[in-house]
Amino acid sequence: MLNITMIGCGAIGIGALELLEKDPDLRVDAVVVPAESQELIRQRLASFEHPPTVLTELPADARPDLLVECAGHRAIEQHVLPALARGIPCLVVSVGALSEYGLAERLEAAAREGGTRIELLPGAIGGIDALSAAKVGGLESVLYTGRKPAGAWKGTPAEQACDLDNLAEATVIFKGSAREAALLYPKNANVAATLSLAGLGLDRTEVQLIADPHSSENVHQVEARGAFGGFELTLRGKPLAANPKTSALTVYSVVRALGNHAHAISI
Ligand SMILES: NC(=O)C1=CN([C@@H]2O[C@H](COP(=O)(O)OP(=O)(O)OC[C@H]3O[C@@H](n4cnc5c(N)ncnc54)[C@H](OP(=O)(O)O)[C@@H]3O)[C@@H](O)[C@H]2O)C=CC1
Numbered sequence: 576m577l578n579i580t581m582i583g584c585g586a587i588g589i590g591a592l593e594l595l596e597k598d599p600d601l602r603v604d605a606v607v608v609p610a611e612s613q614e615l616i617r618q619r620l621a622s623f624e625h626p627p628t629v630l631t632e633l634p635a636d637a638r639p640d641l642l643v644e645c646a647g648h649r650a651i652e653q654h655v656l657p658a659l660a661r662g663i664p665c666l667v668v669s670v671g672a673l674s675e676y677g678l679a680e681r682l683e684a685a686a687r688e689g690g691t692r693i694e695l696l697p698g699a700i701g702g703i704d705a706l707s708a709a710k711v712g713g714l715e716s717v718l719y720t721g722r723k724p725a726g727a728w729k730g731t732p733a734e735q736a737c738d739l740d741n742l743a744e745a746t747v748i749f750k751g752s753a754r755e756a757a758l759l760y761p762k763n764a765n766v767a768a769t770l771s772l773a774g775l776g777l778d779r780t781e782v783q784l785i786a787d788p789h790s791s792e793n794v795h796q797v798e799a800r801g802a803f804g805g806f807e808l809t810l811r812g813k814p815l816a817a818n819p820k821t822s823a824l825t826v827y828s829v830v831r832a833l834g835n836h837a838h839a840i841s842i
C-alpha cells in the first residue's frame with residue numbers, strides 16, 4: 576500500500592479522495608491546506624471511512640511514498656519544492672506554475688538533490704503521450720484553443736476584456752503564448768502549459784482562450800504538426816459542480832496517476 580499526502584483539498588482533492596477510498600493499494604493519510612480552511616476541511620472529511628489528517632504543513636519527519644498537489648500555483652513553491660529536496664516523489668496538477676521563469680529549473684534541481692522525481696499530470700487534457708513522442712521527431716506548430724462557459728472566467732483578467740454577464744457570443748479573451756496564458760490565468764490555463772511543456776515549449780505554443788456563453792463544457796482543442804504527421808484533438812470536459820473552472824477529467828487524471836504508481840500494470 577502507498578501512503579500519500581495531498582496538498583489542497585478543494586474540488587479536485589475531494590473528488591479524488593472519494594474515488595481513492597475504493598482502492599486498497601492507496602491510502603491518503605494527510606491533506607495539507609491553508610490554516611484558514613483547516614477546520615472546514617476537517618468537517619468535510621469527517622464522513623470518510625478513513626479521514627486523512629488535516630495539516631497546514633508537511634511535518635519535517637514525514638516521509639509519504641508520494642505527495643500529490645491539487646492546490647494551485649503557489650503550492651508548488653511552498654510545498655512541492657521542499658518535498659522534492661527531501662526526496663519525496665511529487666505529482667502535480669498546477670503545471671501552469673512552471674511558466675514562471677526559472678521555476679522548472681529549480682524543481683529539477685530540488686528533485687536531483689533529493690534523488691527523486693516530479694511528475695506533471697495531464698489533468699484536463701489528453702494526447703500528452705502523442706505530443707511528447709512527436710516532439711522527439713520534431714514539431715513544427717502546436718495551437719491550443721481553450722473554450723469555457725463565460726462564468727468560468729469570473730475573477731480573471733477576462734473581466735477587463737469583456738462583460739462576462741452579458742456576453743452574446745463566443746469571445747476570444749486571450750491570444751498569445753502558453754507562458755503568458757498560464758501566468759495570466761493560473762486557474763484556467765494549466766492545460767496550455769502542459770501541452771507546451773510536452774511539445775514546443777512555453778514561448779512557441781500558440782494559445783487562444785474563449786469565453787462562450789453558449790457552452791456548458793470546458794472544450795480543449797489541440798492542432799499539432801511535425802515530422803510525425805499531425806493530429807487534431809477536441810476534448811469536451813464536463814466541469815466539476817464544486818468548481819466550474821475545473822474539468823472532472825482532472826480528478827480522474829490524479830486517480831489514474833496515483834493508481835499507476837501502486838498497481839502491477841500501469842496504463
Ligand atoms: N492540469 C490541469 O488540467 C488542471 C489544473 N488545475 C489546477 O488545480 C488547482 C486546484 O483546482 P481545484 O481543486 O478545482 O481548486 P479549488 O479552489 O476547488 O481547491 C483548491 C484547494 O487548495 C487549497 N490551497 C490553495 N492554496 C494552497 C496552498 N498554497 N497550500 C495548500 N493548499 C492550498 C485551497 O484552500 P482554500 O480553499 O483555503 O484556498 C483548496 O482546498 C487549480 O488552482 C489549478 O492550478 C485545475 C484544473 C485543471
Ligand SMILES: O=C([O-])CC(=O)C(=O)O
Nearest residue numbers: 699763764765766821822
Ligand atoms: O479543467 C480544465 O478544463 C482546464 C483548466 O482549468 C486549466 O487548464 O487550468
